[in-house]
Amino acid sequence: MARKTKAEAELTRQQILEAALHAFHVRGVSRTTLEEVAKAAGVTRGAVYWHFANKTELFFAMREQISLPLLDKGHSLILAENLADPLDGIEQSILALFQAILESERVRQMFEIIFLRCEYVDDFAGVLEELNKPGLQFLVDAELAYRRAQAKGTLRDGLDPRALAMDTLAFVRGLFHQLLASPEEREWPRRIPAMVRAHVALRRAQSPCDPAAAESAGAALPRRTRRQ
Amino acid sequence: MARKTKAEAELTRQQILEAALHAFHVRGVSRTTLEEVAKAAGVTRGAVYWHFANKTELFFAMREQISLPLLDKGHSLILAENLADPLDGIEQSILALFQAILESERVRQMFEIIFLRCEYVDDFAGVLEELNKPGLQFLVDAELAYRRAQAKGTLRDGLDPRALAMDTLAFVRGLFHQLLASPEEREWPRRIPAMVRAHVALRRAQSPCDPAAAESAGAALPRRTRRQ
């Protein structure tokens, strides 16, 4: 057919990416055919091969487009300056991540593809390291946040920031997978914020030997009003 | 060729399962060809099709054979009676799970296949529910264990057993995925037990206003001697 203008070409590129997202989500990465992607995007395989060298590059492009903004936001939230309590930064960044998944169909589908509909071998083995990088970044950021909280006295005594960071990372990752593995559960929007807050609350300092304070700080489902 | 005796047939069945484990691990489930499995097992595709209807059934059989014993062991450990502290049951069952992965190549490969080399669509969508079942079981068991600890006074005050169980499940699942995602890390054998013990230690009761006790109970890397 006729040649398209640059803007139109970019549009079909986006349509192909969007079609790939849905196709990968429904059929899994390896079973999806570029023919399916093309048809869903309203083009032929020729167009797909024009914009992307092969299925692997299409996958990487799709993933990158959706995940990069999320990582930036999380990183900036956790280490936000001028926080009354650095633990709030940890709490907020985790909450933001899960809210993004709960609110955006696209984001959730992308993560479902990455964690449940992709086989990490051959070309895709490299993605694993990519997936670890945000985790390592969170580990560093969280440890620093915990250390700041320790300095400010908002962290419980006797806890090691590094160990806490690893524990929190495991918690986030696990909750992540639980959410992705059972997306039909309608309680998540209420349950997840409660679990995240309970997780952080376990680590907050409590006035020693003050029963009232201990109760509010250690409660499993604290109804604290959000700061900031 | 010649017909084999029943014992020999069972042996080739096991060889096929073993070959499938390795093939799935190296090439991913969807990319592995039954021809590859057959060749690795020293038979032809005819033998594979004789013992298993198709790749899906082969996958299920492989998974079931390895995972069933693990689930039984974990369940019995967490709810073991006559424990001085029910929290030790939680700790021990989690430790046993990770030890199984760290010690057995077969077990680790099986989990890597399940979590990193399989796409959960079509025939395999049902596996997701299977994967959730152990989690739900652990949730029930852990909540009960936390409740028992609460009754015995070994649990910190102000904590909700149900919320704790969900938190611990998320922690275990997350640590699980971290371990599987970076198996080359040689520190896991030391790090994981420390993290598990630190996780449980955060929830143990501490004698209020006793600095010495608080320090030992809340320490991030407690060197407690194992009970039982």
Add this chain to the structure above:
DNA sequence: CATTTTACATACATGCATGGTTGTATATAC
């Protein structure tokens, strides 16, 4: 000992996904 069933190996038919090639009409550069 005759019959049947078992435990495979071998061969065949089918479909489909991939990658490459070619064609082409138009936007863009000069």
Add this chain to the structure above:
DNA sequence: GTATATACAACCATGCATGTATGTAAAATG
């Protein structure tokens, strides 16, 4: 305004994975 690069569509060749059908020799059955 001409030349060239662009943005695809259409066509083709190849290979490979699956499933099934058939062959077969020995074990199991009675």
